[in-house]
Amino acid sequence: MLGHMRTDDFDFELPGELIAQEPAEPRDSARLMVIDRAAGHIEHRVVRDLPDLLRPGDLLVVNDTRVMAARLFGRREDTGGMVEVLLVRPFTDTRWEVLMKPARRAAPGRRFVFETHEGPLEAVCQGRNGDTVVLDFAQAFDPARVGEVPLPPYIREYRGDPERYQTVYAREARSAAAPTAGLHFTPELLERLAAAGVRRTAITLEVGPGTFKPVNVDDPRDFDLHAEHITVPESAAGEVARAKAEGRRVVAVGTTVVRTLEHVARECGAVVPYAGWTSLKILPGDSFKVVDVLMTNFHLPRSTLLMLVCAFAGRELVLRAYDEAVRERYRFYSFGDAMLIL
Numbered sequence: 001m002l003g004h005m006r007t008d009d010f011d012f013e014l015p016g017e018l019i020a021q022e023p024a025e026p027r028d029s030a031r032l033m034v035i036d037r038a039a040g041h042i043e044h045r046v047v048r049d050l051p052d053l054l055r056p057g058d059l060l061v062v063n064d065t066r067v068m069a070a071r072l073f074g075r076r077e078d079t080g081g082m083v084e085v086l087l088v089r090p091f092t093d094t095r096w097e098v099l100m101k102p103a104r105r106a107a108p109g110r111r112f113v114f115e116t117h118e119g120p121l122e123a124v125c126q127g128r129n130g131d132t133v134v135l136d137f138a139q140a141f142d143p144a145r146v147g148e149v150p151l152p153p154y155i156r157e158y159r160g161d162p163e164r165y166q167t168v169y170a171r172e173a174r175s176a177a178a179p180t181a182g183l184h185f186t187p188e189l190l191e192r193l194a195a196a197g198v199r200r201t202a203i204t205l206e207v208g209p210g211t212f213k214p215v216n217v218d219d220p221r222d223f224d225l226h227a228e229h230i231t232v233p234e235s236a237a238g239e240v241a242r243a244k245a246e247g248r249r250v251v252a253v254g255t256t257v258v259r260t261l262e263h264v265a266r267e268c269g270a271v272v273p274y275a276g277w278t279s280l281k282i283l284p285g286d287s288f289k290v291v292d293v294l295m296t297n298f299h300l301p302r303s304t305l306l307m308l309v310c311a312f313a314g315r316e317l318v319l320r321a322y323d324e325a326v327r328e329r330y331r332f333y334s335f336g337d338a339m340l341i342l
Helices: 047-053 180-184 187-195 234-245 255-268 304-313 315-327
Strands: 031-036 041-046 059-063 071-076 082-090 095-101 111-116 119-129 132-137 173-175 199-205 228-232 250-253 274-278 293-297 338-341
Touching (some): 031 315, 199 255, 228 255, 250 255, 255 274, 255 304, 293 304
Parallel strands (some): 059 199
Antiparallel strands (some): 031 041, 071 082, 071 111, 199 228, 293 338
């Protein structure tokens, strides 16, 4: 770990018009900045070039989580005042941790009625849990069905198909946000990668709303990440173990995959079948035990995601790449372009 680190060290100027408001069409037509860490070289390609950029035997690891229809709109039962909640995680079938706007309405005992795709849903507030609120709902419900798929707060204009904010390999709906590096893959691209000898396996990290939380302290080492649930199935653990034993590269699709694999390796000494929670924060100076190649989108200034990328590729190289991305008019954030770090 570096002896001196400041959140300001991970800042950069980003023109607002470069924040992508809609996805590339088709998915794999997004631009891809390729960074060679050893040579310090930057190349400009497109995502559909991945079969030419990866090697036969590389193991592509994806996060197969699906975004919940987790945004609910309702009103206070007594005054009719409007509220919006984002489901974070369940404690039981009927008790949920949520984010509420406006937060001042989250008084213990206050009752709310939410209009959902399956009819009215009543809830009573049990109080705050740090930044979040605990609600007791009158009945159990399927979070994949009741609400709207939440888009990140910086996407304000998109009115297209909500499935474009899901990966093509998404499975169980348990996340409040998408693992956005995976949004660039199409079934056809996955077939081409398989034909090129690139293997694929999947882990699950249930992305929480903390992914959008800004680092609000001067030293990022003092910033705590919101815990997120991770699962490494036996099949994925076996694939990763074989790849490492045979000297094949592990290619992480997104920072969620990095945090999952590195957490398990640190906790267990190797990537093994695992189910539990992680709040792993990776900063420059930290080592990587599993991941050899990283594919990721372009992240917010001063964010823990950008810090993780800097830890993987070096702060100076990454910030130089970000400066070049701004000059070359790359599109940023969830619906934006990607980089491949070799």
